[in-house]
Amino acid sequence: MRFLQLLTIPSLLLLLVTVTPISATFYTNVSSVPPLHLLNATRSAWETFEKLAGCHAGNKTDGLSKLKQYFRRFGYISSASVANFTDDFDDVLESAISTYQKNFNLEVTGKLDAPTLQQIVKPRCGNPDMIDGASGMNAGRKLRAVARYSFFPGKPQWPKRNRDLSYAFVPQNNLTDEVKQVFARAFARWAEVTPLNFTRSESLFRADIVIGFFSGDHGDGEPFDGPMGTLAHASSPPTGMFHLDGDEDWLISGEEMNRRILPVTSVVDLESVAVHEIGHLLGLGHSSVEDAIMYPAISGGHRKVELAKDDIEGIQHLYGDGGSSRRNETSGGAEFWRGLVFSLSSITTCILLICC
């Protein structure tokens, strides 16, 4: 995703020119999602991969070349291997599958077994898991590594002089205040554990971060793919490009979906995706920790918005905690003193009662 690290003002102008009407629906609560929208969660450009179950080295099967494109997109096959994009299950594909399995905590078989395919078809972030053949996820780790968070190559971050970051929305999207509030909540989660502050700007060209919903090819070389598949992508600092797939259906209420519709819905929780992409905008790469916000995949209907220990350690490695731990200690200390005063006053009351 080098392109996203290189976007400049002319590129931004090009993007604005390519903004097309989006078909995204924003559901304000779960009960407003019509039953017809409860699609099969795997119904996407990737659903055909399920037919590849059981394929292994030496097979030649229709669809394997498309799977190689998938792995190239997420960094598991280098662009230099394009000549190998046949339907042959070759060494390049086997190696990509093994690395993918390591990154997603799956048994490393090098085969297209059911758990691997179930993971592959899940909706996910469009940013790659590997950049220039290197992985910050499990596959790039020594055994027993505790921290799984990762950074972009060169560990880019927002400069120290810029701790107050502004964000703006592409005006052509005509987002409601309710939708914009979802992003404010997502930014606040990162502000809470860092010295960073985020404020909304009305000026697209002065804002540090530009947020927009786009459909299909939107001029940055990373087209979106309609419902499910890739949901969003974001650049590393200090570029500030945050793009979401305008063809998804988004839930903006902050509610959990009930378990009955969870497995069959294609509605995506917007705040969950926003918190993840902001992690990229601040400099974090993907993590193998499934509970972490920076884990690359999320199923339709699921909500995951709380920063995990892995996310917090990663972001504080870049920016420090901004006194957030001190604030917690202080509030803990205040509670201690309040408790002590209460206990002392209770003891005094008891003594007075006994004496009287």
Ligand SMILES: [Zn+2]
């Ligand atoms: Zn991501």
Ligand SMILES: [Zn+2]
């Ligand atoms: Zn984009």
